[in-house]
């Protein structure tokens with residue numbers, strides 16, 4: 001197997017719903033990220049053999065084959081292909097894992113894996129909600145009778161699944177809110193100390209009010225939130241304890257990593273920043289749905305022959321507070337090393353973008369701290385989870 005390395009990694013700052021990125025076209029946003037990614041290491045884009053892009057809601061300007069359109073928009077050669085990957089919230093981490101596998105096998109030497117989602121324009125389920133067949137009938141929903149048998153005919157959405165997890169692991173509303181408060185406090189500290197500066201690509205954007213600005217700061221971090229404010233928020237999704245405060249907000253963003261075989265990076269004189277140690281993917285209960293990171297973490301650590309204590313940095317997606325908390329009860333991590341710069345509750349979770357965004361953040365945090373191993377994992381709709389371990393290289 002070829003050694004697979006990350007040579008460049010970049011992300012946009014994350015925009016709040018109807019915020020700084022909401023006026024952009026998805027292809028233009030991703031084009032800027034792809035251009036920034038290669039320009040940072042002065043790579044001729046003709047070297048890029050394919051672009052694997054995580055995007056969940058593949059409609060409108062996020063439809064067709066987003067990375068192909070974005071690559072040509074970015075001025076990459078006409079020969080640059082692209083492919084979209086959809087594993088719901090695990091899409092762009094899966095794009096990284098697929099690209100890494102292809103390089104490891106020797107099929108490719110130089111690939112981009114990326115993610116992009118503008119949830120302000122394309123809400124979850126927009127690709128099927130209200131869709132009509134050619135004859136005018138409703139197009140239907142993706143969950144057929146065979147799948148619904150598993151849920152007893154009941155439709156469980158993400159928020160309800162998050163509450164089921166809180167109930168199963170005995171997590172109180174106070175614990176969820178305390179975790180969420182810490183996410184904001186850590187993200188606020190990271191912003192204040194400029195920890196995200198190297199990973200964020202500043203973008204010229206036009207705000208909804210027509211003003212032009214340079215966008216380079218995550219928009220949903222609330223340094224002034226408190227347990228009292230969080231306690232005052234009303235439950236959502238028909239639950240008792242899930243609120244806008246302990247869920248990830250609707251957001252927009254894009255990110256990308258440049259992957260190469262170690263031999264190719266050396267041939268081009270590029271500095272490898274991390275190697276991909278191994279990856280895994282798990283399936284879990286489709287009703288409780290968001291518990292996948294537990295088996296995915298167990299699997300990826302076993303494959304790597306490493307323990308959770310050997311991870312210097314862990315990025316687990318905070319889709320809702322019960323997910324990392326239940327995972328923590330099973331895996332017993334050092335919480336100082338879990339989402340040290342906050343997570344999706346504070347920073348947002350543009351679904352197709354998040355896996356790649358977490359990888360970009362994990363790499364930069366390993367570089368900042370001098371840590372060795374980093375792990376990334378996310379829960380997904382449908383009860384799955386990818387996971388990846390990287391090792392920083394000097």
Ligand SMILES: CC(C)(COP(=O)(O)OP(=O)(O)OC[C@H]1O[C@@H](n2cnc3c(N)ncnc32)[C@H](O)[C@@H]1OP(=O)(O)O)[C@@H](O)C(=O)NCCC(=O)NCCS
Nearest residue numbers: 089158222225229230233236243244245247248249250319
């Ligand atoms: C949870 C959710 C429904 C909330 O939507 P919303 O009500 O439109 O959320 P908002 O961001 O407008 O927040 C609602 C209110 O809570 C307040 N709020 C949210 N977080 C807060 C915090 N940490 N501290 C204080 N106030 C907060 C907001 O200011 C807002 O108050 P306002 O109405 O006075 O302006 C939405 O964010 C969501 O769907 N999240 C999950 C997305 C998802 O499923 N992703 C996939 C995961 S698997």
